[in-house]
Amino acid sequence: MSIVKLNNRSVKDVTAFGSITSLGSLTHIATQTASSSASISFTSGIDSTYKEYIFYFVNIHPQTDSSSAETALVFQVDTGTNTNYNQTITSTYFRSQHDESASSPALGYRTSGDQAQGTGFQNLAEGQGADNDQSLSGTLHLFDPSNTTFVKHFLSNVTYSHHGDYTMNAYVGGYVNTTTALTRVQFKMTNGNIDSGQILLFGLN
Amino acid sequence: MALVKHNNNSISAVTSVNLTQGKMTLIKEQTASSSSSISFVDGSSSVVLDNTYPIYLFKFINIHPSSSAIFSFQTSTNGGSSYGVTATTVFFRAQQTEAGSDATLAYDTNMDLAQSTGNAYLGRPVLTDNDASLCGTLHFFNLSSNTFTKHYTYNNSVMGNYCQNAFGAGYFNTTSPIDAVKFQFESGNIDSGTIKLFGIKGS
Numbered sequence: 001m002s003i004v005k006l007n008n009r010s011v012k013d014v015t016a017f018g019s020i021t022s023l024g025s026l027t028h029i030a031t032q033t034a035s036s037s038a039s040i041s042f043t044s045g046i047d048s049t050y051k052e053y054i055f056y057f058v059n060i061h062p063q064t065d066s067s068s069a070e071t072a073l074v075f076q077v078d079t080g081t082n083t084n085y086n087q088t089i090t091s092t093y094f095r096s097q098h099d100e101s102a103s104s105p106a107l108g109y110r111t112s113g114d115q116a117q118g119t120g121f122q123n124l125a126e127g128q129g130a131d132n133d134q135s136l137s138g139t140l141h142l143f144d145p146s147n148t149t150f151v152k153h154f155l156s157n158v159t160y161s162h163h164g165d166y167t168m169n170a171y172v173g174g175y176v177n178t179t180t181a182l183t184r185v186q187f188k189m190t191n192g193n194i195d196s197g198q199i200l201l202f203g204l205n
Numbered sequence: 206m207a208l209v210k211h212n213n214n215s216i217s218a219v220t221s222v223n224l225t226q227g228k229m230t231l232i233k234e235q236t237a238s239s240s241s242s243i244s245f246v247d248g249s250s251s252v253v254l255d256n257t258y259p260i261y262l263f264k265f266i267n268i269h270p271s272s273s274a275i276f277s278f279q280t281s282t283n284g285g286s287s288y289g290v291t292a293t294t295v296f297f298r299a300q301q302t303e304a305g306s307d308a309t310l311a312y313d314t315n316m317d318l319a320q321s322t323g324n325a326y327l328g329r330p331v332l333t334d335n336d337a338s339l340c341g342t343l344h345f346f347n348l349s350s351n352t353f354t355k356h357y358t359y360n361n362s363v364m365g366n367y368c369q370n371a372f373g374a375g376y377f378n379t380t381s382p383i384d385a386v387k388f389q390f391e392s393g394n395i396d397s398g399t400i401k402l403f404g405i406k407g408s
Binding site for chain 2: 006008026027030031056059061098101102105136138158160161167169171200
């Protein structure tokens with residue numbers, strides 16, 4: 001019997017080969033671009049499909065410089081269709097810093113950036129600058145948000161320009177202290193709008 | 206009707222299907238062999254370092270030096286004609302000896318830059334022991350921007366005089382697009398090892 005050879009056209013509607021349903025482990029879910037945005041919310045696509053969700057921040061530029069008031073990218077989460085964004089968080093925050101004049105290199109814990117069963121927005125940075133070329137980039141990992149047994153862990157690593165012309169490298173980790181599934185995440189600045197920048201959401205299995 | 210079962214041969218002509226496409230793309234893999242440096246230059250040897258991807262990820266696999274030295278990198282805004290973009294960086298590390306005698310976490314001022322055009326370090330010196338190497342990752346963000354400085358972060362594990370978990374970040378203080386990245390040891394060659402470049406993007 002002659003072999004029946006398939007081509008692209010004959011399999012164009014195929015969405016799974018056996019148990020294979022994806023060609024890669026990092027799947028893009030959504031991208032949002034800030035434009036003088038008071039906040040950016042991801043209200044869909046966060047469910048049990050993936051065990052890990054990764055937010056990539058690309059050049060998040062604040063409207064307001066921290067020289068006039070503390071400015072930082074922060075986030076909170078919520079459940080179901082709620083929009084209160086006030087889940088209970090316990091977290092840690094440490095950072096290294098170095099300024100352009102090499103005068104104050106440092107590594108240290110920042111109690112101003114952590115929470116202990118707090119319901120406020122979680123800092124991902126502190127003291128961001130808003131010069132035209134200043135911004136924040138990095139990642140936030142959210143683990144197994146749909147789990148109904150465990151608390152919801154998160155880890156963040158961002159680098160950004162401090163308003164005092166420091167390069168900053170902030171590490172944030174912690175958990176949202178709920179066993180209810182998380183379905184949405186909101187980002188905003190502590191002061192002013194997110195002037196520009198992109199947040200990309202990926203799922204990782 | 207009898208079920209027609211296909212095998213690898215019968216689908217050998219298929220090059221695409223309607224499956225969910227992964228969004229982390231391997232752009233280029235280079236393997237060192239007594240190499241003085243390894244460069245990734247946009248538009249050269251299938252390398253892409255432009256606005257195709259907002260995020261670029263380098264992975265270091267068992268980078269082994271010919272002589273004990275610091276693994277480092279610099280960038281270029283002119284297609285690799287010259288490397289030496291001004292950078293301000295941070296560096297801190299956790300480390301421990303194999304004897305368990307010196308566990309510390311600290312910032313290291315010998316490893317950072319302040320508005321310097323020197324090489325940016327990726328960890329303390331790697332030993333030349335046959336089983337010694339460096340592994341880890343380096344992220345770059347929006348290298349093609351004409352507006353912002355160019356941020357990066359890395360996290361590498363180093364087998365040196367210490368077992369070192371090295372963390373670094375910073376920015377190349379230019380608003381010109383960066384289109385080339387070069388890796389090298391501060392002295393000697395990259396004896397062996399693999400560097401992979403990935404691009405990450407949304408739709």
